[in-house]
Amino acid sequence: MRIFLFLLFLTNICAEYTVQTLSTSPRIYYIENFLSEKECNHLINLATPHLQPSTVIDDHTAHKGKLDARRTSQGMFILDHIKDKTVLRIEKRIAALTQIPIENGESIQVLQYKQGAEYQPHFDYFNPATPGGASHLNRGGQRLASLIMYLNTPASGGETIFPSAKVSVSPKKGGAVLFYNCSPEGEVDPKSLHGGAPVKDGEKWIATKWLRQHEFH
Numbered sequence: 001m002r003i004f005l006f007l008l009f010l011t012n013i014c015a016e017y018t019v020q021t022l023s024t025s026p027r028i029y030y031i032e033n034f035l036s037e038k039e040c041n042h043l044i045n046l047a048t049p050h051l052q053p054s055t056v057i058d059d060h061t062a063h064k065g066k067l068d069a070r071r072t073s074q075g076m077f078i079l080d081h082i083k084d085k086t087v088l089r090i091e092k093r094i095a096a097l098t099q100i101p102i103e104n105g106e107s108i109q110v111l112q113y114k115q116g117a118e119y120q121p122h123f124d125y126f127n128p129a130t131p132g133g134a135s136h137l138n139r140g141g142q143r144l145a146s147l148i149m150y151l152n153t154p155a156s157g158g159e160t161i162f163p164s165a166k167v168s169v170s171p172k173k174g175g176a177v178l179f180y181n182c183s184p185e186g187e188v189d190p191k192s193l194h195g196g197a198p199v200k201d202g203e204k205w206i207a208t209k210w211l212r213q214h215e216f217h
């Protein structure tokens with residue numbers, strides 16, 4: 001067993017991070033040192049040539065996003081053809097942390113928020129009553145949990161806020177926040193309302209991983 005743990009540590013899936021509980025309902029955790037500095041820089045470099053204005057789900061149209069003034073970042077998904085061994089290692093670490101199989105994860109999305117950019121409070125779960133929400137549900141069920149990994153430390157602002165839970169997390173390079181969009185019983189949880197506060201000074205980079213109930217396809 002010891003040898004196995006040592007090997008896991010060596011392969012770097014099991015990094016030396018610490019987990020702190022910020023709220024139990026909804027479940028919100030802060031993970032310090034989840035990514036190394038090198039991994040943060042790597043994700044930013046990988047994403048930079050591919051950034052596009054971010055979109056939100058268009059409730060009325062299946063499989064289509066739309067621009068929205070409430071989300072003013074730029075981003076990209078790390079799809080399989082750009083995924084490398086560093087990204088795979090991070091995905092394995094996320095699966096080990098959450099105990100949610102790697103197959104249930106959507107592709108990591110990297111986002112850049114310039115000064116003033118924000119993501120106003122919203123839910124990460126889908127509304128099954130709308131064509132847009134239902135089309136996303138078909139690809140692996142609800143987003144059980146979300147992991148936001150901070151790739152830099154903005155000069156000021158850019159906190160991840162949870163207005164109902166009254167929790168605010170300041171972005172710090174290498175840190176991450178894990179929260180559940182569904183209750184332990186599997187119901188969507190309106191208390192998971194959250195947002196990215198405006199960046200006051202400098203810029204903010206994050207990588208987001210959404211974790212589904214079933215295999216994502």
Ligand code: PD2
Nearest residue numbers: 119159160194195196206208
């Ligand atoms: O940038 C953030 O802190 C943030 C906050 C809420 C990102 C997201 N949601 C998201 O990408 O869903």
Ligand code: ZN
Nearest residue numbers: 122123124194
């Ligand atoms: Zn969100």
